[in-house]
Amino acid sequence: MFSKRSIRTSFLIQLIFSSVTLIIIFSSLLYFYIEKSIYDDKKAELIQYAKNISAYKSVFQADESIPENFFSLNVGIIYLKNPDTQMDVYEKTDHKHTYLTLVYPFNLDDKSYLKITKDITQTKRLLKKILRYIFIINIAGVLLVIIYAIALSKMLVAPIQTLTKKLANMNEHLIKEIDTQRLPAEFEPLGETLNHLISRIQNFVKYQKELFIGTAHELKTPLAVIKLKNQVTLIKKRTPEEYIEAIKTTNKTVDEMNIIVSNILNIGRQEGAQLDKPVEVDVIAFLKQKANDFKLLAENEGKVLQMHFEPDGFMATLQLSLLNQIIQNFLQNALKFTPKEKSVTLRSSQDDVGLLIEVIDEGCGIDDTIDLFAPFKRQGNKSGVGLGLFLAKSAADALGARISIKNREDGIDGTIASLQLNSKLSCIIPRNR
Template sequence: MKFSIQREFLTRLIVATSVFLFAISLFFYNYILTTIKSDIENNLELNAKLVNNLNKLDQKSITMLGYFLENRTSIDIIFINKKQKIYHSNYKKDGRSFYKIEYPSTDIKNSFITITKDMTTTFDTIDKIFQNLFIFAFIGLFFVILYAVTISKVLTLPINKFSKLIANTDTNNIQTLDKATMPYEFHPIVVSLNKLANKVKSHILYQKELYIGITHELKTPLSVIKLKNDIMLKKPRTIEQYKETLLLNLSETDKMTNIVSSVMEMGRQEATKFEHEKYIDVASSVKVVVNDFSFIAQKSYKIKLKNNIENIKLKIQPTMFSQIVQNLLQNAIKFAKENSEIIVSLEKQQQYVYIKIINEGQTIDESVDYFAPFIRYGDKQGVGLGLYLSKNASDTIGSQIYLKNRDDGLDGVVATLKIIC
């Protein structure tokens, strides 16, 4: 059987209500029974005291006194050698219930005044009360079940609304929920779903821009190659002109190769999104990347690592993390001045770890979204997917990434990766 919140709610409520009604009925029954028994014992004790205070008791007088006190009550005197105290007892005979008191007589030695009272009618009334309590309990349980069914349906209405909204949503029509139309208890779910919807919208928008960009970037060199070749075929050309055309074709082919390589890199990155998270030492991982790039760029640039954190381990996807640092460092080298210093800084502030890569070179227009696909800046050649891949990887590991110009009086850019500890 499939798990159902509504069925679980009904089952628990019915069980809890049944136990409660049974317990409260049993409690009232025992309370009434105990109270009546106590009243009977007190009444019999008062009657016994009354009889004990009468002088010159004889059997005939005692019998007449029993009828005088109450019908279904008998009074006797018994002689028995046992401890002088008040004894209470009850018993059944011929289907009837009796209560009996043995009260020590003060006038006759080793004798007890016994008063026996027929309580059949009283106990029959108590049993009827108990039966009525159970009947009312079952009626109450029925109304509780009816109320529970109604309430459970009311509680599932927002869930059904969520379900319908999601079922009617496609990539071209992603809607958000209005908190005002939802109960207060569902507001956290509404906020979470709206955040998810906005993320999906942004992802789809980026994907569309990416596909349009890829098409445009591939079409442009193909158009250049086709146009140049068409012109060359219209009439005979010199060897130099043919050579120039071939070189142009090779150049445009290299551009397309770079675009295809970047797209393949995106495919590999999508695959690494399913990588399991592991605890990694942040400083050690960054140091490995810095050492690799230092070896490559040692003739033109100096890469300096400033590590202000020690023994900080994060549960993160290692490949994704390395790709982000590599892309940011590669971008910093690409746009840095010759023989300049590139600083990789690690520091911790409150619950965040900041990895900053600072270069000296070209500045950026901070109003431009450089993380969009095929966005380029500066005078360097490139496909324009490096920062897009970095942003995509950053979103996957739950971090933030942003670019700003240096504010220390030098030209250059600060690329910051902000990760929560």
């Protein structure tokens, strides 16, 4: 029922221990209060008798009937040679009877004192009975606390058990998100985190299948071209120039295959980079460095790279290689599809979520109906394997960031590629004054 390191076991032990301690303390205080109250009443009663006798009055009022407890009194006068107290009360037990004795000054001139003794055996029996009842009530209370603690702990771990059963029944072919509306409010963040993880798993499985299928298709086509070209070449005897041309075509096709294989290897390297230890990075300083690197490349191609960064600094804890892969892919695509004498803009800004990084180009735009983050999806008439955005999306998911590409809405052809970094693992560097 409970494991060695069970949270439920720890909760039960702590709840039972604290409840039992509270019951014992409360019961002890209650018993001592009752005992003190009864003894105070008995002492006050004996003092009242002593005062009446000292004042030469009747022990009880004349208009009252003789109380029954009056017959349990024993009144006498004693003389003390060296009295050291004005009044004294003490208790004594003799032959299974308990007596409460009061020594009260009667005549200080001859050092005489009243000694009033009262049999309080019945009172002691009553206190013992009360103590016994409190002990029985405590046992019943402890049992109820144990039952309540077991029921409460079972109720508290029920949502965890429900989540565990749902996750245990899932596999890569049957993955469903958890309905967080049916979870207690305290478990909603856990449910949302699991749903985010499930969504990542779904995308991973989907893209991995597309990657395998796309890889087979992409490699199958050039292999078929090589085979067909060789078959045509071998049909009849040809000149050396024709053989050289056939070999060049084959080599070109092999180079294209090598590019595909290299990109697939990059996917494996990226998955390894996701396990790298995150480091603290000033994202703004990193963006400035990348902008300077690509600025020369843009000028060499007859294009302009503009930059605008806000705030002055933004610290984040992340894998720098993954961030580099995303920004590099954005800038490479933007420069690839932007015509000469046009501009590409790299900018950053702070928003309610964290840091928003955008790369804006003046290219041909995109087809909104195509999932550009799927493997081997190409856009435009430029050469490429179609794995760059797939790698960028995987890197963003590993960073816990959001990535998107959309067409510009300012009347100019082109796209906006954006990366949204969450501020939970980051902070803003204050501006120097």
